[in-house]
Amino acid sequence: MKPVAQMDLVTMNILENTMVSICREMGITLMKTSYSTIFNEALDFTCAIASPNGEMLAVAEFCPAQIGGMPLLIRSCLQEIPVSEIEAGDVLVHNDPYRGGLHTPEHTLFCPVYVDGEIVAFTVAIGHVAEVGGMVPGGFPSEATEIFHEGIRVPPVKIKKRGEDVVEVWKLWLANVRTPRYNYGDMRAMISGVELGSARLAEVVKKYGREVFKTNCSDLMDYAEARMRAELAEIPPGKYSFVDYMDNDGVSDSEIRIEAHCYVRDGTIVVDYSGSTPQVAGPINATLGVAWSAAYNAILHLTDPSIPRNSGCFRPIKVIAPKGTIVNVDYPAPEVGGNTETHPRIAGAVIGALAQAAPQRAMAGEGGTHLNFVFGGHDRRHDEYFACYDIEVVGWGARPFADGNDATDSINGNCRVMPVEVFETRYPWLTEEYTLRPDSGGAGTFRGGLGTSKIYRCLDAEITASQLTDRHQHQAYGLAGGAPGATGMTHYQAAGAREWQTMVEAFRKRSTSKWSNVVFKPGDRVQILTPGGGGYGDPKRRDPALVHEDLADGFISHDTARRVYGVVPKE
């Protein structure tokens, strides 16, 4: 690691800002030109610049889930397509979880940045494509038992070669998905993004010169590493452990244990997941890339937000994820939910462990699920098949200085909820209710954030829906005497019926939270209740004025005010 004093900090600062700005420009192109709502409303994608050996140099703030796995992902690609075979104008695509990917919906595109005949970097877009074939429309087969149920696997291939579309790859891919017109649009958007980034970065490298660029990129990573080491050095050395659980894997009933043991010493940290459950039959196994990402994500949440986001800041972090476990799955087990559901549980366990070491930075457990409600059907208005990946938001954990945020996307995403007016314009559902869930935030001196409730009614089509979520049984943890957040639940009501039932009761599914291919007919309803965040500190020590305010606004009930907070409601 080069000493900071020997770096040209000014040029480095300028190059970093410039690269982040290019990443943002790539992201705006994706947002503006893509077709799926998970792209253009939810913004479930990442744009980055990587070094020729796959290290991340810069990234723009869109979706955080994808960044930790990027080095693994690009290196896996380069093992199959060596750098020497990548020409100017090539664009590569890849989604295979067993080649460094995160899960089948997440497609990675990258494009070389050529300057004077040399590849100086890659521009990278990783985006969640809503429809990937497989056993359910919308990409989350929660009852899958092998990777082949989870949609088409795309090993690293060129989708453009020297600036021209590789028609065979397009044909093969589009023949395997239910919504080819949408997939085509999303792929074009990602290609446009990486090509634009590549052209921009080439201009920048030409301006500064290749050697200056390379030196500064290397320095920039060393600098981020130094920053991270300085942050970690502030945490008292020691071993800190935490355990959290997931409800089940969708195909059996047993709970799943996630262990995180953090060894902090001399500005480094080892995150060891030993003791976690062996890999399971259902689709919530995590790949190694997910296990890395989750550790990085947790640690970035607890350290200074101004550390540059590049591979350098991950160097002081070592991850031990035993093979064949829930955190490092072996082929050919299913794993689509590992990236959305298991990631936040792993990250939460790491945060829970480090909360013991650095309580001032602690945050109680957050809802830890994206709710992953997916569906498809035939749209009569446009006479074509539609598929949608709908995410919902959860309550976040309270902190030693503030309540948890209500209704916020789980820690490994930063997606936006789709507006009701966009949703109903595109899909034949009627939204009957979208509200906060009073009392769902764990009580505490600072209260956990509230989860949400949404009710959809099937309007005038037959819709095949599935869900892959969690936290129907295990709550988001509280800290320092704070109570855990409320669990979530999904309810079904048949047209004309009065009763609401769980999916287990209504369709004999194994799990209330993970169910596939339920067909909704006009008048059928589904209610999605999302979990709340954990509280922080003893509820009896909450400022009574805040309790009265919460009560007046209906964020808590009279009963909670009296029983949990010991505050007598004013008349």
Place this chain on the structure above:
Amino acid sequence: MRNFLLGVDVGGTFTDFVAYDRGQRELTVWKQLSTPKDPTTGILGGLQAIEARAIENLRLGTTVATNAILERKGARVAYVTTRGFRDIPFLQRGHREHHYDSGWIRSRPLVRRRDCHEVDERILADGAVLTALDEAGVREVAARIRAAGDIEAVAVALLFSYVNPVHEQRVREILAAELPGMPISISYDVLPKWKEYERASTTLADAYIKPVLHRYLRDMRGRFDERGITKHVVMIKSNGGEMTLDAAREQPIHLTLSGPTGGVVAAKAIAENLGLSHLVTLDMGGTSTDCSTIVDGSIAFTTSFEIEFGLPVQVPMIDIRTIGAGGGSIAWMDKGGMLRVGPHSAGAQPGPVCYGFGGEHATVTDANLVLGRINPANFLGGSMKLDLPHAEAALARLADPLGMNAEQLALAVSRIVNNNMVGALRTVLIERGFDPRDFALVAFGGAGPLHVSDLMAEAGIPRGVVPVHPGQFSALGFILTDARVDLERTVQMHSRRFDAERATAILKELIATGTANLAEQGYTHHLAVTRTLDLRYLGQNYELEVGIDFDEFTAANTARVWEAFHALHQARFGFHIPNEVIEAITIKCTVVSVAERLDFPTLPASGGSPQPTDRRRAVFEDGGFDTPVYDRAGLRAGDRITGPALVEEAASVTVLRPGYRLEVTAHGHLLVLAPGVEN
């Protein structure tokens, strides 16, 4: 008798005045300290400089609306919405401001949940009524609002009202009858556009500031009347147009970005004057820098403004991006030893170290002083002496750990703040698909001229302009504004089944509404109408604007519109999708009552090389130079200067890098040219 057209820009520190005497064709500018608690006092103080009766037309830019929101000092508002959706203002959109900030706290809505009420009604995405409005329920809501006792305004936003407003309009009628005198904002009037949170947030903001603006405008009008300022007084809107005080009272939401628009409007006028068609504006003050663009002579507009993260105010307004970089931006060392500049600012108090008001942190202004670019004896026309030794000492403290001296550090600060601003220029140019080489940089505000040639070099912009009166440029823009109404309607139609008849009816209705709106305010002359369609491929979520020049849609002209969209998509994003279905999302129209063009004073011609009034050492990236200093007031039309050079005036200094040249235009603007670039 003198006859003044007056522009007044109320800022945080100063209120700027620009008076144009129509008879004498004279322009006068001055400043007055602002009085933030009661802005009218500061305005009246400044107006003592001229005779009240001679004020023919006064145009005012204000931050009252913005401040009421940012400081949460608006009204207690009640919110009325569709059954099942009262939490929309609290749910917002679910994303966080930054990825990894466990300390982040969500923006507080402008309404309390206890004041949110639901009524039974439901309209579907196609405008059909699923559930009729429960009018008795609306009356019950009115009773609850009355019972709350201190509700000052009501915002109404029902689902899909942008497609079919009947329920919303009926709710307003009932509430108006039940709650006489209560200001009511309905979303269809404020922002008839899809996405319920964004529409609700905008409508809530309108209601939230309405009572504040009512009070402010009534008080101001009264005090103007007392002072004998009885003629036309108008407010500057966020779209750069003007509106009467009555219109401002009805739709105060249009005042959220009132002040900074003036500089963009003024830049546009100058561009026309100089024959430049593409401009990027840079208004650099003490704490922040505003950037905007003018492309093909047209100002860029946006409907995706957020007043703070997560609080959208989406009425059409000039697209101005603000970053935290200004003369007062503080230089600091982060934990890793990297030098950073801003976004924290020393502001006006204590200000930069060199002001001698007790500031201890080195700022951009201190760096410019140490680099010899600012004259310590001639700051603000010599009214303030700057403390160079203290500025040097503050920079030296930062420089030591890096093994640099104060001057080297000052240069680093300058480079970093320039790069931060280049980032902002990049977001308004490159991120929107424009090539900086086609643009001219118009730099104003107190600090803009100091950075103009550096920014041209860093951003690759070949031409620059330092206009006359850079310190009062926004107020100058106010006297150049037109009256302007922007209207839009979400339609959602397809290229495959385009309903030309419906589209025509909507377009004609928009034009009629806009024209009537201007007529109500008394603007009936020189009307100009522009019409635009927002189009996208079916499935996309963001639109590109295609201008049209007809009121009547036909098969032939719509076919041309689709062609134009494909071509625009190719140009903007590098690809298009032949034969793809195109969705028309919004029909927009702008009606403008074009104001008379003013005849600004010109300078006597000389055409020669002016004589410097002084010389001093100034430092540039290539090193220190013995640099000539010119007094801007002494320059004549046609004068040419080659850098390195400094041009001083009361409000600023124009810094010309070595090799850069400038020419003085007939109206006294400084046209800056990069090496090798011809006028």
